[in-house]
Amino acid sequence: MAEQAIICKDLTKRFGDFYAVNKISFEVDKGEIFGFLGANGAGKTTAIRMLCGLSYPTSGEATVAGFNVYRQQESIKRSIGYMSQKFSLYENLTVLENITFFGGIYGVPRREIKERSRSLVETLGLQREAGKMVGELPLGWKQKLAFSVAIFHHPRIVFLDEPTGGVDPVTRRQFWDMIYEAAASGITIFVTTHYMDEAEYCNRISVMVDGKMAALDTPTNLKKQFSAADMDEVFYQLARGAKRAE
Numbered sequence: 001m002a003e004q005a006i007i008c009k010d011l012t013k014r015f016g017d018f019y020a021v022n023k024i025s026f027e028v029d030k031g032e033i034f035g036f037l038g039a040n041g042a043g044k045t046t047a048i049r050m051l052c053g054l055s056y057p058t059s060g061e062a063t064v065a066g067f068n069v070y071r072q073q074e075s076i077k078r079s080i081g082y083m084s085q086k087f088s089l090y091e092n093l094t095v096l097e098n099i100t101f102f103g104g105i106y107g108v109p110r111r112e113i114k115e116r117s118r119s120l121v122e123t124l125g126l127q128r129e130a131g132k133m134v135g136e137l138p139l140g141w142k143q144k145l146a147f148s149v150a151i152f153h154h155p156r157i158v159f160l161d162e163p164t165g166g167v168d169p170v171t172r173r174q175f176w177d178m179i180y181e182a183a184a185s186g187i188t189i190f191v192t193t194h195y196m197d198e199a200e201y202c203n204r205i206s207v208m209v210d211g212k213m214a215a216l217d218t219p220t221n222l223k224k225q226f227s228a229a230d231m232d233e234v235f236y237q238l239a240r241g242a243k244r245a246e
């Protein structure tokens with residue numbers, strides 16, 4: 001039986017009488033690439049914050065990497081990596097300084113950081129840029145580096161919140177090659193995106209609508225279920241009924 005990286009049962013977050021996340025239930029397998037889709041305001045960020053141990057659910061249950069979201073938030077934080085379009089690397093530190101800084105934050109021993117950062121820079125083909133400020137790198141490179149940094153400490157799960165916003169399809173495809181590689185090494189990927197071509201790359205996709213999980217299946221099955229030619233159409237059919245869409 002596959003090992004579960006995330007188990008969620010009726011997870012709910014209420015602000016006053018507003019249900020930002022309303023009884024969502026799902027499981028994510030170890031090494032799975034799990035797409036978490038939804039229109040703006042659907043409740044994705046609120047759900048991710050609970051799963052990352054940053055906010056307490058109002059009700060329901062969830063475990064992340066085997067740890068309880070109510071009682072073991074610190075253990076969760078040590079088991080995950082996180083990357084978003086908004087929270088990224090320091091632009092005014094060099095490539096190597098960023099790796100060293102975040103490696104340290106994530107608790108990687110100093111000696112290991114030194115060895116592994118050299119090999120990471122090589123793998124990324126950034127030898128010539130290692131001493132450059134991250135702010136000088138093109139956006140696509142920043143994102144690849146940010147992803148590498150987010151998994152530098154070999155987390156069990158990495159949360160990617162719109163990781164490829166604003167870059168061209170070719171660079172996005174390269175980014176996804178890195179995601180596949182990480183998943184193949186056993187890291188579970190939990191990813192939100194607004195790009196439907198990326199949704200197709202996920203093993204399974206969930207679609208949030210107004211705080212509820214409106215669909216969850218493989219891209220192929222969802223297309224069949226909604227008699228849709230592509231994920232764009234599936235998403236449109238599900239999201240058009242949303243009341244919250246901004």
Ligand SMILES: Nc1ncnc2c1ncn2[C@@H]1O[C@H](COP(=O)(O)OP(=O)(O)OP(=O)(O)O)[C@@H](O)[C@H]1O
Nearest residue numbers: 015018020038039040041042043044045046047244
């Ligand atoms: N602290 C809060 N207090 C009250 N309402 C909140 C709070 N945080 C989020 N919400 C509301 O909950 C709903 C879900 O927000 P959330 O940010 O989770 O959506 P999202 O799916 O991540 O959207 P986006 O793609 O725009 O980030 C929104 O209507 C938002 O206004």
